[in-house]
Amino acid sequence: MELATINDIAKRAGVSKVTVSNVINGNYKKVSAETVAKIKKIIEELNYVPNASARSLTMKTSKLIGVVIPYISNKGTKLQTPYNAEIIGVLEEIIRQNEYYLLIRCVDNCTEIIPTLYSWNVDGVIFLGAMDTDVEQLKKALKIPMVFIDTYCGNNQIANVGAEDFKGGYIATKYLINHGHKHICFVGPTDHKKGVIKERYEGYCKAMTESGYAELIREECVNFTSYEAGIEVGKRIAFADYPVTAVFATADIIALGLMEGIRLSGKRVPDDYSIVGFDNLPECQYSTPKLTSINQNISKKAERSAELLFSFIKNKRVTPVNEVISVDLVERQSVRAI
Numbered sequence: 001m002e003l004a005t006i007n008d009i010a011k012r013a014g015v016s017k018v019t020v021s022n023v024i025n026g027n028y029k030k031v032s033a034e035t036v037a038k039i040k041k042i043i044e045e046l047n048y049v050p051n052a053s054a055r056s057l058t059m060k061t062s063k064l065i066g067v068v069i070p071y072i073s074n075k076g077t078k079l080q081t082p083y084n085a086e087i088i089g090v091l092e093e094i095i096r097q098n099e100y101y102l103l104i105r106c107v108d109n110c111t112e113i114i115p116t117l118y119s120w121n122v123d124g125v126i127f128l129g130a131m132d133t134d135v136e137q138l139k140k141a142l143k144i145p146m147v148f149i150d151t152y153c154g155n156n157q158i159a160n161v162g163a164e165d166f167k168g169g170y171i172a173t174k175y176l177i178n179h180g181h182k183h184i185c186f187v188g189p190t191d192h193k194k195g196v197i198k199e200r201y202e203g204y205c206k207a208m209t210e211s212g213y214a215e216l217i218r219e220e221c222v223n224f225t226s227y228e229a230g231i232e233v234g235k236r237i238a239f240a241d242y243p244v245t246a247v248f249a250t251a252d253i254i255a256l257g258l259m260e261g262i263r264l265s266g267k268r269v270p271d272d273y274s275i276v277g278f279d280n281l282p283e284c285q286y287s288t289p290k291l292t293s294i295n296q297n298i299s300k301k302a303e304r305s306a307e308l309l310f311s312f313i314k315n316k317r318v319t320p321v322n323e324v325i326s327v328d329l330v331e332r333q334s335v336r337a338i
Contacts, residue, residue: 004046012042065095065309066103066117066125070110070134081225082253082281083298087128087149090302098310110134114141124309127151132194145312147305150196157320159312161305163296165196168327169203172248172276172294175329177211180338181246181274184208185217187233187258188250189225200250200278217244221254230257231264237273238265245273245338252277252284252293259287259334270336280330289333296327 006024010017015035022031023039031039042048069084088104095102103120107113110130117125124145130138132153138146139158148160176184186204188197201218208216219236221229230249234257237244249255255277259269269275269289277284280295304323312318 004048008046009039009042009048012046013039015039061123062121063100064103064120064122065091065100066105066113066120066122067091068110068113068125068127068130069104069106070127070130071108082283083251083279084128086281086298087302090299091126091306094303094306094310111137111141114138117142117144124313126305126309129195145309145318147309147312149301149305152195152199159308159318159321161301161308161323161325162196163301163325164327165199165296166203166206168278168294168296169200169248169250170207171203171327171329172278173204173207174211175292175331176246176248176274176276176335177207177213179246179274179335182213183215183217183243184213184246184248185219185237185244186248186250187219187230187237187254188221190220190222197250204248217242225251225254227253227257227260230254230259231261232257234258234261234263235265236261238262238267246335247273247275249275249277252279252281252291255291255293255334256283256287259291270334274335276329276335284330284332287334292332292334293330294327295330297325301325 006017006020010020013020013035019031019035020039022028023036024043028036067088092102100123103122105113105116110127111134122144124147125142127138127146127148129150130148132151135148135151135153135158146159148158150162151158151160173184186201188201205216219233221233230253233254237247237258238261247258249258255275258275262269262273267273275291277291277293278296279298280293284291284293304325308321
């Protein structure tokens with residue numbers, strides 16, 4: 001069965017293709033109400049489906065919102081990460097409610113997405129955790145509304161939505177200290193010189209030095225934030241020749257892996273090691289014991305990012321802004337007093 005075309009509709013209605021196109025695209029100023037009703041009825045009868053590409057050119061809008069997830073590891077997909085999955089879920093719902101469509105792209109580097117965004121004529125784009133070195137190039141190359149999530153980029157004027165990462169690292173560590181722990185290990189990815197990991201690590205450092213504990217212990221998940229990486233670090237900590245009684249992990253997915261690695265090594269949380277994570281993922285409630293974590297309100301972060309982007313699209317103007325979502329500690333069962 002062949003799909004109906006604008007020509008088919010125009011012939012049946014006895015009008016020009018321009019008139020049909022105007023009705024399809026909602027331009028009713030030069031078309032009578034009677035003709036509009038007639039064309040709409042024919043469209044319904046013929047099950048006409050507009051060509052998205054042609055409509056994009058006509059309307060100068062694709063109704064597409066790009067979401068870019070950079071820095072993909074070769075050990076799996078970023079969409080398997082609970083943090084990214086929650087953000088994508090919230091963004092998709094809001095984008096759908098605004099009658100737009102979501103285009104997701106996972107890339108090694110943010111800048112490689114530039115040609116793709118142009119070819120799809122997206123109306124706006126959200127970047128999850130871009131590096132500061134990429135931001136300037138993205139700003140020069142892309143003339144569409146952009147919103148960044150968790151992006152620290154110095155003096156670059158962008159719209160960014162982040163969390164109180166430094167405060168989160170500080171209050172997580174302080175919580176462990178207040179429970180009598182002195183030998184606290186920070187666990188995170190190898191690259192901690194920039195971005196959210198750097199901020200959380202510096203929060204950890206401040207809490208330790210402020211309390212008079214000069215011994216800063218760090219174990220690294222080599223270039224990867226994952227459950228499996230957490231398991232490996234958990235095993236290392238369980239058999240380490242240095243004293244550790246507590247761990248602050250920079251992500252819940254790592255913390256959950258730590259708990260399993262420690263269990264596999266014949267030790268237990270919180271009896272042998274206390275652990276605090278970061279994100280407050282739903283999975284924190286499913287672990288045994290339930291994981292104490294820093295809540296960064298992921299859903300609110302995603303909601304605000306979408307709200308900003310749609311306001312930029314509507315007003316045809318991007319306003320630099322740095323919105324910081326507050327964090328707090330959610331106490332569960334993974335920390336004990338000593």
